Amino acid sequence: EAQVTQNPRYLITVTGKKLTVTCSQNMNHEYMSWYRQDPGLGLRQIYYSMNVEVTDKGDVPEGYKVSRKEKRNFPLILESPSPNQTSLYFCASSLGPGRDSGANVLTFGAGSRLTVL
Amino acid sequence: ELKVEQNPLFLSMQEGKNYTIYCNYSTTSDRLYWYRQDPGKSLESLFVLLSNGAVKQEGRLMASLDTKARLSTLHITAAVHDLSATYFCAVDIYGTASKLTFGTGTRLQVTL
Numbered sequence: 001e002a003q004v005t006q007n008p009r010y011l012i013t014v015t016g017k018k019l020t021v022t023c024s025q026n027m028n029h030e031y032m033s034w035y036r037q038d039p040g041l042g043l044r045q046i047y048y049s050m051n052v053e054v055t056d057k058g059d060v061p062e063g064y065k066v067s068r069k070e071k072r073n074f075p076l077i078l079e080s081p082s083p084n085q086t087s088l089y090f091c092a093s094s095l096g097p098g099r100d101s102g103a104n105v106l107t108f109g110a111g112s113r114l115t116v117l
Numbered sequence: 118e119l120k121v122e123q124n125p126l127f128l129s130m131q132e133g134k135n136y137t138i139y140c141n142y143s144t145t146s147d148r149l150y151w152y153r154q155d156p157g158k159s160l161e162s163l164f165v166l167l168s169n170g171a172v173k174q175e176g177r178l179m180a181s182l183d184t185k186a187r188l189s190t191l192h193i194t195a196a197v198h199d200l201s202a203t204y205f206c207a208v209d210i211y212g213t214a215s216k217l218t219f220g221t222g223t224r225l226q227v228t229l
Contacts, residue, residue, distance in 0.1 A: 058216065108160045111158075
């Protein structure tokens with residue numbers, strides 16, 4: 001089944017304790033991205049990657065890091081989490097450039113709910 | 118900075134009624150998405166609108182795009198309870214789905 005898999009789905013942690021949220025897709029998509037969802041704010045992009053070793057900041061990158069060492073994986077790293085990073089996080093992927101534009105739709109993972117105390 | 122505004126933010130409607138959700142955006146784009154999110158779930162793609170005048174329909178939902186007015190609408194016909202969800206529009210200024218800017222969402226509640 002074609003999917004984007006995130007782990008963990010739920011996590012409660014404390015301020016300053018480094019954590020990583022993993023994301024993996026099995027669709028051979030070139031583009032991957034991370035969004036956070038907060039009430040009243042919709043979804044905001046944190047980082048995105050257009051290919052292996054190519055990453056760029058989204059709208060709210062502060063406090064986050066990413067890496068893209070393999071095409072299928074795009075982990076989100078919080079080096080020193082703070083309470084304002086409590087949120088629902090979504091990883092997403094899409095085909096990439098030069099593909100049928102009608103089919104180039106963003107596919108989302110199930111979400112990871114993070115609470116930072 | 119691209120701004121995407123949806124209204125209403127919350128919509129309570131009776132089964133059988135019609136209504137429209139509006140999505141306005143502030144910069145040029147000819148590619149817009151509509152997503153549905155059920156409580157506690159992920160986002161599911163509903164429609165991709167690729168050009169001015171595009172219209173897509175699926176069941177009781179119909180989406181349209183007017184790029185000149187920078188406006189997309191999601192029209193609900195004869196609402197049923199199963200349509201209760203939050204609906205998001207998202208603007209794609211690069212045309213590659215690499216970076217979407219989302220509206221704040223419209224929470225739709227369909228009552229009996």
